[in-house]
Amino acid sequence: MPTSNLTQLQYTQLDTTTWCVTAQVSESISHLVTESLWKKSLWLSSYNTSCKDIIKLNSLNWHYQVALAVPKHSIPALARKQRQQQRHGVRQLLQELLKKLEIDDTLDESSFPYRLVNSQHYVCFSHTGAGSSKQTTKSNQTNFTHLHSKIAVVISHQRPAGIDIEAxxxxxxxxxxxxxxxxxxxxxxxxxxxxxxxxxxxxxxxxxxxxxxxxxxxxxxxxxxxxxxxxxxxxxxxxxxxxxxxxxxxxxxxxxxxxxxxxxxxxxxxx
Known part of the structure; x- marks a missing residue:
């Protein structure tokens, strides 16, 4: 499972059988812009653009990608990336909570509500909607630099628990x-x-x-x-x-x- 960048972790014990943790998960999205530009290079190559010109174009793209806005056609890719980031983030956050509690267990995702395989603790996840960090260039062009979400996990031994985090x-x-x-x-x-x-x-x-x-x-x-x-x-x-x-x-x-x-x-x- 890919590793997410988790920050601002806060642990809370609600009672003797229930614990939760919240955090922020973020990831740079500059590689999505690079990927888009690379596809453009491949498109040019199909029209007999010389290899030398493609290398030159890629070099310019790498040099100036920070000053480029995310192309409109990349927005769906950002949404998919956000959902993937949240899915990985909450599961990584669960592992951080289990480590904190010194519980050696794995998540059973075969049915709802989720439970841990051995201890049978109930598990519930939550995350905020899509978020992004952005900057504005001198030309007033908006550039998105990071995707981020607030995420939360609760585990309870007694019975199913629900959690919701809203920004x-x-x-x-x-x-x-x-x-x-x-x-x-x-x-x-x-x-x-x-x-x-x-x-x-x-x-x-x-x-x-x-x-x-x-x-x-x-x-x-x-x-x-x-x-x-x-x-x-x-x-x-x-x-x-x-x-x-x-x-x-x-x-x-x-x-x-x-x-x-x-x-x-x-x-x-x-x-």
């Missing part, structure tokens, strides 16, 4: 589409900042329960958690705090789950 707020039109009437009624009465923070936490709780119970997206996002909003608002008073709040009954499994909000890590765990 951005949830757009209000998306909230109105998926949230229950009771949730919307409360959220609309809040100040803009408080509403955005609370709506985001609700989204993360919903996403986490989707992973715990293998709900469909529409089913999970449509669940009514309006009774949690007072606790979420209270939690939001300390924006950078890590909090454990509100037990919540899971009607599908007839069990009570706990919810942890690691605000500085932009992460919510249901366990």
């Amino acid at each position: 951005n707020n949830i757009a209000w039109h998306v909230v109105k589409r998926f949230y229950s009437k009771s949730e919307l009624a409360i959220l609309q009465e809040l100040s803009t900042d408080q509403r955005e923070r609370t709506a985001k936490l609700l989204w993360q709780i919903k996403e986490s329960f989707i992973k715990v119970n293998q709900y469909t997206l529409a089913q999970g996002l449509g669940m009514d958690y309006s009774h949690l909003i007072p606790s979420l608002i209270e939690n939001n008073k300390e924006i950078n705090a890590s909090s454990l709040f509100s037990n919540i009954e899971d009607t599908k499994r007839q069990s009570v789950y706990r919810i942890a909000a690691l605000q500085s890590q932009q992460t919510v765990i249901v366990f």
Whole structure:
């Protein structure tokens, strides 16, 4: 498995059987530009361009590639690279967590929820959407230099756990589409900042329960958690705090789950 560049690792023990870790994974994408330019060279060679000219062209491309923007046709390749980076990143992060806990085990990915082969710990992953670092040249040309994502892993020995890491707020039109009437009624009465923070936490709780119970997206996002909003608002008073709040009954499994909000890590765990 390719090695990803993991930074900003933060480990958290939630209880005696549940641990999580978050990190950022990043990778240079300059090689994608080089690959595109190389394909152009091969295309020119098919039209009887001399070998000498191709070598000269490649030399110029290598010299000036940092000053080139990613070609439009490379955007799908960047998206594929991002997904691959996230897939590898969370699995590498799991290995870092297992090493931290001195657990020698491997991941069974044959069915959901994921489990470790020997210890049978439950495993859940999360990552943010596509992100990139960019710079602007003197000609106001935007150049993308790195792909990056925030990633998170939780393992639990007792039962399935869900985790969600989100870097951005949830757009209000998306909230109105998926949230229950009771949730919307409360959220609309809040100040803009408080509403955005609370709506985001609700989204993360919903996403986490989707992973715990293998709900469909529409089913999970449509669940009514309006009774949690007072606790979420209270939690939001300390924006950078890590909090454990509100037990919540899971009607599908007839069990009570706990919810942890690691605000500085932009992460919510249901366990």
